[in-house]
Amino acid sequence: MITDSPRENAILMEIRFHGRGGQGAVTGVRLLSTALYYEGKYTLGIPMYGTERRGAPVQSFLRISEDRIYERDLVHEPDMVVVLDPLLAKTVPVTQGLKKGGLVLVNHPHSGLETGIGGPFKVATVDATKVAMETIGRPITNTAILGAFAKVTGMVKLSNLEEAAHHQWSGRIGEMNIKAMQKAYEVATPSVDVSNVKMEDVQLEKRARKAGERDVSSWRLFRPVFNDAKCIGCRRCYILCPEVAIGMKNNKATVNYQYCKGCGICNEECPTKAIDWIQETI
Amino acid sequence: MPQKFEVMVGNKAVAHAVRLARAKFISAFPITPQTTIVQYIADMVANGEIDAEYVTVEGELTAQASAFTAEAAGVRAFTATAGPGLLYMHHPMIATRNNRIPLVMAVMHRGIKGMDPDQTDMMAQRETGWMMMECESGQEILDTGLMAYKIAEDERVRLPILFAGDGYILSYTDEPINIPDEAMVDAFLPPYKTTIPLLPNQGQENRDFQMKQYSTDLDPQATFVEDQQAMENAKKVIKEVNAEFKKMFGRGYGNGLIEEYKTKNCEAVIVASGTIASTARVAIDKLQAEDKNVGLVRLKTFKPFPAEDFALIGSKVNVMGIIDRNISIGSGGWTFGEIRNSMYEVEERPKTLQFHAGLSGKEVRVQDLIKIGEKTLKAASGVKVSPLVEWV
Numbered sequence: 295m296i297t298d299s300p301r302e303n304a305i306l307m308e309i310r311f312h313g314r315g316g317q318g319a320v321t322g323v324r325l326l327s328t329a330l331y332y333e334g335k336y337t338l339g340i341p342m343y344g345t346e347r348r349g350a351p352v353q354s355f356l357r358i359s360e361d362r363i364y365e366r367d368l369v370h371e372p373d374m375v376v377v378l379d380p381l382l383a384k385t386v387p388v389t390q391g392l393k394k395g396g397l398v399l400v401n402h403p404h405s406g407l408e409t410g411i412g413g414p415f416k417v418a419t420v421d422a423t424k425v426a427m428e429t430i431g432r433p434i435t436n437t438a439i440l441g442a443f444a445k446v447t448g449m450v451k452l453s454n455l456e457e458a459a460h461h462q463w464s465g466r467i468g469e470m471n472i473k474a475m476q477k478a479y480e481v482a483t484p485s486v487d488v489s490n491v492k493m494e495d496v497q498l499e500k501r502a503r504k505a506g507e508r509d510v511s512s513w514r515l516f517r518p519v520f521n522d523a524k525c526i527g528c529r530r531c532y533i534l535c536p537e538v539a540i541g542m543k544n545n546k547a548t549v550n551y552q553y554c555k556g557c558g559i560c561n562e563e564c565p566t567k568a569i570d571w572i573q574e575t576i
Numbered sequence: 577m578p579q580k581f582e583v584m585v586g587n588k589a590v591a592h593a594v595r596l597a598r599a600k601f602i603s604a605f606p607i608t609p610q611t612t613i614v615q616y617i618a619d620m621v622a623n624g625e626i627d628a629e630y631v632t633v634e635g636e637l638t639a640q641a642s643a644f645t646a647e648a649a650g651v652r653a654f655t656a657t658a659g660p661g662l663l664y665m666h667h668p669m670i671a672t673r674n675n676r677i678p679l680v681m682a683v684m685h686r687g688i689k690g691m692d693p694d695q696t697d698m699m700a701q702r703e704t705g706w707m708m709m710e711c712e713s714g715q716e717i718l719d720t721g722l723m724a725y726k727i728a729e730d731e732r733v734r735l736p737i738l739f740a741g742d743g744y745i746l747s748y749t750d751e752p753i754n755i756p757d758e759a760m761v762d763a764f765l766p767p768y769k770t771t772i773p774l775l776p777n778q779g780q781e782n783r784d785f786q787m788k789q790y791s792t793d794l795d796p797q798a799t800f801v802e803d804q805q806a807m808e809n810a811k812k813v814i815k816e817v818n819a820e821f822k823k824m825f826g827r828g829y830g831n832g833l834i835e836e837y838k839t840k841n842c843e844a845v846i847v848a849s850g851t852i853a854s855t856a857r858v859a860i861d862k863l864q865a866e867d868k869n870v871g872l873v874r875l876k877t878f879k880p881f882p883a884e885d886f887a888l889i890g891s892k893v894n895v896m897g898i899i900d901r902n903i904s905i906g907s908g909g910w911t912f913g914e915i916r917n918s919m920y921e922v923e924e925r926p927k928t929l930q931f932h933a934g935l936s937g938k939e940v941r942v943q944d945l946i947k948i949g950e951k952t953l954k955a956a957s958g959v960k961v962s963p964l965v966e967w968v
Contacts, residue, residue, distance in 0.1 A: 324750045327751075343748060366712075
């Protein structure tokens with residue numbers, strides 16, 4: 295029962311979501327909020343907005359309680375961290391502030407011992423990118439990670455997540471996302487203790503101060519590989535690339551991988567399918 | 577009756593308030609963090625949930641001017657803006673008040689310096705003569721939106737009103753919000769009927785009103801006297817509407833002007849508004865659990881300023897720690913000045929401490945508010961504290 299009276303119960307759980315612009319960290323938090331509300335919980339889903347663009351590291355937060363929540367600040371010491379991108383942990387300190395014994399759920403193809411995340415925590419994994427590519431056809435991993443969340447934490451029933459997805463999207467998009475949740479629920483690996491794993495060094499992204507310093511190569515899940523034999527020099531990719539990563543040499547497209555964030559617009563737009571879309575190895 | 581809840585953001589709560597109030601005219605111009613308000617309303621208009629004229633205008637000046645004329649013509653109108661958009665509205669906002677048009681507007685705070693929220697955008701409109709209410713949760717935004725129409729349209733008031741929330745912190749935060757029943761809202765807020773229609777063929781009243789506004793025969797100051805009286809009346813009306821809302825929907829916000837939280841037997845109180853007040857409740861809980869007797873006074877209505885309420889509180893406490901998410905460069909915080917002004921006639925005035933917090937979106941954490949509470953309490957015990965003006 296939600297009332298206006300001062301609450302009796304403290305916060306049950308605080309979660310921080312790490313993702314990239316376009317992976318749906320914000321929508322994911324809303325879906326989870328809605329599903330938890332169906333479970334009778336009170337939630338506060340806090341997105342962090344800035345001037346993010348597609349691919350940039352983003353965060354959002356979720357507070358869960360039995361009663362109305364008054365804390366309007368951000369979450370600094372989460373009980374759980376959810377990472378929507380397999381490469382994000384290399385450039386963002388995802389375990390910062392995480393409570394001892396806290397849980398990390400990370401989108402990663404390998405087991406919890408092989409993610410490079412170590413310390414007094416538990417790590418569970420799910421290959422959400424693979425699930426999303428199979429069910430949605432794009433590396434939008436929010437709904438897949440929620441399916442894994444349901445299995446790993448047991449805090450929310452899959453059926454409630456499905457209902458929340460129906461509430462968010464109608465028709466085909468809702469169905470695809472529900473499939474992603476179900477599939478991820480099946481394939482998620484349970485959490486393992488990583489106290490003995492050494493935390494890999496986090497290479498913080500430097501903010502580019504002048505032209506040429508900008509490096510967004512770590513944002514990429516897929517890389518474009520140009521096939522010169524098929525390229526007709528139409529310059530469509532050259533014009534449309536949002537990161538100005540594509541140049542022209544001898545009337546053939548070339549790519550500067552330092553500037554390429556792997557958004558896939560070139561691949562989508564190429565009229566002769568001269569681009570191979572290769573997944574980066576993790 | 578089973579209550580209908582939905583997990584939604586504050587901006588959607590505003591859209592639901594507009595839908596439930598059955599606004600007939602919406603002028604929309606987007607500006608972050610208000611954009612999704614007009615976006616949700618556009619969806620609702622397209623889906624047939626709102627039967628309204630939805631006008632996309634070319635800027636905030638027109639957004640205000642068109643909503644004002646629609647309301648003057650006799651329909652319930654709505655517009656929304658934020659930060660720089662609100663500054664651009666300044667001139668037509670004064671015209672709206674001059675003509676005593678009971679327009680309702682939502683403001684999602686956005687700072688003047690950057691994108692992040694503080695109250696300086698609203699502070700810049702202090703002298704426009706609009707009523708101003710500040711919200712601390714998504715639910716309160718929805719409820720205040722409904723109350724705002726009833727307050728503004730009251731014949732004793734007939735002044736425009738804006739209700740505000742912190743951008744991002746409320747506008748984009750998801751939380752379960754109760755959507756009141758349509759029939760109950762209709763009973764609470766009957767259809768709007770203007771008593772001074774704009775169109776000349778609609779009666780003598782309008783011409784009389786216009787004559788009064790612009791006639792040179794009368795005392796030029798006469799309308800200011802009336803507007804000031806209307807603002808004074810508004811204090812009573814806000815209390816009445818808040819009480820009626822609480823009776824019908826089970827939710828009230830203090831007395832409509834201010835809300836006291838755990839102030840019983842407290843010699844020291846902190847004063848806050850908006851989302852800072854929400855977080856401050858947690859700080860107060862924690863302080864009082866350690867027998868540190870600090871209470872919270874939440875300021876809900878900035879205009880008309882609840883001077884009488886603060887005079888009453890001032891006669892009971894020793895120290896007030898006043899938190900302002902705003903500053904008038906050169907003179908200090910908005911509420912700090914107003915509260916001190918309110919308490920001048922009190923025999924034994926309390927000491928006051930000024931805190932500036934959360935400007936340009938700086939995060940205000942529970943621990944910051946605990947420190948503010950502790951400093952206020954220290955001052956109450958007679959210890960000299962410094963500085964008297966602190967940036968948190």
